[in-house]
Amino acid sequence: MKFRKVLSITLAAAMTAALVLAGCGSKPAEETADNQASAGEDKRQNTDAESADQSEQGDKNGGLPTVTFTHGYYHDESEWAAAGEMRKIYQEFADAHKDEFNFVIVADESGAEGIYNTALNDISAGEFYDIADFGGWDIVPVAANADMILDLKPYLDEDAAFKAGVGVCYDQNLTEDGKIYSVREQIEGVGFWYNQALFDKAGAVSPDQWQTWADFDAAVEKLTAAGITPFGLNAGWPTNILAAAYSQRDDASRTFYKSGRMVTSFDDPTFKETLSFIQTKALQKVDAANFGPGGDDDEQYRTDFFEGNTAMLFNGVWDAGGSVDCKAGAENIRPAVFPTNEAGKKASLLSGGTGFVVSSKLDEAQTQVCIEFIKYMTSEEIANRIISAGIGMAPSTAVDYKTLADSVDTADAKLLVQACGLCQNADYQALGWGNTFGDAEGEIQAKYAGLKDGSKTVDDVVKELDQFMEAAE
Numbered sequence: 001m002k003f004r005k006v007l008s009i010t011l012a013a014a015m016t017a018a019l020v021l022a023g024c025g026s027k028p029a030e031e032t033a034d035n036q037a038s039a040g041e042d043k044r045q046n047t048d049a050e051s052a053d054q055s056e057q058g059d060k061n062g063g064l065p066t067v068t069f070t071h072g073y074y075h076d077e078s079e080w081a082a083a084g085e086m087r088k089i090y091q092e093f094a095d096a097h098k099d100e101f102n103f104v105i106v107a108d109e110s111g112a113e114g115i116y117n118t119a120l121n122d123i124s125a126g127e128f129y130d131i132a133d134f135g136g137w138d139i140v141p142v143a144a145n146a147d148m149i150l151d152l153k154p155y156l157d158e159d160a161a162f163k164a165g166v167g168v169c170y171d172q173n174l175t176e177d178g179k180i181y182s183v184r185e186q187i188e189g190v191g192f193w194y195n196q197a198l199f200d201k202a203g204a205v206s207p208d209q210w211q212t213w214a215d216f217d218a219a220v221e222k223l224t225a226a227g228i229t230p231f232g233l234n235a236g237w238p239t240n241i242l243a244a245a246y247s248q249r250d251d252a253s254r255t256f257y258k259s260g261r262m263v264t265s266f267d268d269p270t271f272k273e274t275l276s277f278i279q280t281k282a283l284q285k286v287d288a289a290n291f292g293p294g295g296d297d298d299e300q301y302r303t304d305f306f307e308g309n310t311a312m313l314f315n316g317v318w319d320a321g322g323s324v325d326c327k328a329g330a331e332n333i334r335p336a337v338f339p340t341n342e343a344g345k346k347a348s349l350l351s352g353g354t355g356f357v358v359s360s361k362l363d364e365a366q367t368q369v370c371i372e373f374i375k376y377m378t379s380e381e382i383a384n385r386i387i388s389a390g391i392g393m394a395p396s397t398a399v400d401y402k403t404l405a406d407s408v409d410t411a412d413a414k415l416l417v418q419a420c421g422l423c424q425n426a427d428y429q430a431l432g433w434g435n436t437f438g439d440a441e442g443e444i445q446a447k448y449a450g451l452k453d454g455s456k457t458v459d460d461v462v463k464e465l466d467q468f469m470e471a472a473e
Helices: 011-020 033-060 081-096 111-124 140-145 153-157 160-166 168-172 196-202 213-225 237-246 251-258 269-285 300-306 317-323 364-377 380-388 401-407 411-424 433-437 440-445 448-453 458-472
Strands: 066-071 102-107 131-133 188-190 192-195 229-231 310-313 333-336 346-351 356-358 428-430
Touching (some): 066 364, 081 102, 081 364, 081 380, 111 140, 153 160, 160 364, 192 196, 213 229, 213 269, 237 346, 237 433, 237 440, 251 428, 300 310, 317 411, 333 411, 346 411, 356 364, 380 411, 433 440, 440 458, 448 458
Parallel strands (some): 066 102, 066 131, 229 310
Antiparallel strands (some): 192 310, 192 333
């Protein structure tokens, strides 16, 4: 069977997490028809008012092309500095081109989820945003099937700098029929963090020196022997990260992992080996106090790390911000990417997903405005700004991380740049667990507790997952 491709964590949620030192978000939830209709009606009412304003503005500016861009960065700058910075970036584009076209910027206070739900409703009425940022909420399958959105691939293929700017989004968002309907200016970059002082105390080799996963195992043994908890986990995000990372260990495991959305059975030796590793080398290496239930509010694994109680934290690049004034000591916090079973080769998780989506119903002039905006947002200039401002990781392959590291001042900004550079330069880069396994993600997560306490074997889990797949067909 084929699983629906969704993001396990939206970037908007992830970046909000950066501010409040939280590490996970949520997948798009199914909305009721009433909620969607209400959201769509509100959006249409706003659009009607905006259209009148735009028409008047267009008259004042000699009938210049008008495009409306909708995004979810509505937060007050004092609440979320990244939102304020993103709005400045948008406005600078509009101001720079005010004599060429009218670029109307709309911050939707329902956020990326609201934009997604409004689009679902509007598609059924034959309508779509001019251009919107969906922040990881995967509108593409529905919108593409309705022939409502623009294929960006021809524009990318004719401009090498544009293609480099979208980086991993090019291959990740390439559909089976050879189209690219969305790219992003930010991606979810995931490796992990470690506390150098605790590794030194245990006499364990630190992650920057690891050659293979055997070094991970040896380090965990040294840490536990020294009475140091190696990491915190839960029935969700951090365990998913570790499972996804271990799935990049060799050619066979990477091949199965890439087929995640198309997998017909989990009874595969590489997947079973991954589950065995998670059970015996991870889940059963921590006590119950260091294993949480999962979910958006389960942040104990992060708290323990930044308080200096655990040696490793499986979370993304944005958690550089967690090092600020932490009890573990900012000077001890280091970023790393994962080993493989190929000596010295590294792996990271890079997930782009759905971001900017353009209506296919615009005229040529309006379409060109949208393309120019996306080129601007994925340019090296904006990529550097997004990273150096601490907003997150850019997909661009054109970023010079060494130069960028020299240009930022604060310790946490330098950590973020270093973490992004490690992820971008890893030998193997894969989508995250939820992006890969789609609807099966929740089913897999539900098995972690049983694997930890021994009430479930790997074979039990595989059998139950295959039953889930059969029921979902």
